[in-house]
Amino acid sequence: MKRNQNGMTLLSFIVVLAVVGFGLYIGMKLFPMYQEFYSVKEAMKGVANEPGSGDMDPGRAKDLFFRRLYINYSENVQKDDVSFERVGNGWRMNVNYEVRRPLVGNLDVVGNFSASQDLTRSGISE
Template identity: 30%
Template sequence: MSGQLQTSLRRQRGMSYWGWLMVVAVFGFVLTCVSKMGPAYIDAYYVDEGLRKLAENPSLRDLNRGEIKRELDRFFLINNVRGEPTKAVQVIRGADSMLVSVDYELRQPLIYNIDVVMKFNKQLNTAKADLCCEPLVDLEQFRKRD
């Protein structure tokens, strides 16, 4: 009976040193990823919110490109969005609608020589304002013209 008790107690010792080291390493890696990539996703959230707020503007069709960019810049300034998202704003006017696009890519160093590339493409098409922020138009056709 005591042999079974010793075997049972040996199985219940808990995690070994190597097990705890693995848990700490995985937790550290996840924390590193969140701290490096989190700010980019927070900025993307505020870009999304800025486009939604712009879609609610009743006089959006009357604004020119500069005024639209100023409205977005004001929203970005209040919400501390800097860098690529603020530079990537494009306004394309059509005959009956307008497209406001914020399409950008960020490269963030993760560990040593490993980089993470994050792509964000948010669009506001005034013809389909209820579908705000989902990319509905391929902008490559417009870039080739420029």
Template identity: 30%
Template structure:
């Protein structure tokens, strides 16, 4: 009686499946890098405005103008400066720049990047967790 020894391991179909999954995730990461890097720029802009000692004394419209100017200078496209809310509540100014980006990935598959840690009180560079 002759017994054959079988090799165990991943076949060509399994390898192709793993490569397809890795390719899909790599494509997702590559498509998400530009919105995420723009979020980092937006966060830095808003934190700079919040930390500026002159911002405490400015009105809401002056802060909005500064946000508009800085967004245009840094070529921010994902978030329109008009969508950034600057308001006054209980004698303090707040900047709310929270937003989300929806991008198509493949056919009917979309990715949603939600940037919800962009709510600040003027003068305090730590983000607020809940609106005042």
């Protein structure tokens, strides 16, 4: 009676290891981009929770926003990426920016991020 062994061969183990390694490599490239986006959203909420943020001058609100980003070491959001529009009881802050990271050779990972936050007169975000 002949017994057959079941399991992975060395070649199949190496292939699985390569696929998992490539997935981890991509994750290492994407994680900082999304972590920075989370910091941007938290900074926007922080500005919205400032008392009287709806009455604030957009330049002052932008300055507060970038001070909060500076604490979080954000480097991809530029002054031109932040805009304000008037809404009924205050301002709406819009942040639109792009992050480009090299992946392999001439391939890049590109992330387009967009967030908006209402700045109300009472200082409470809606």
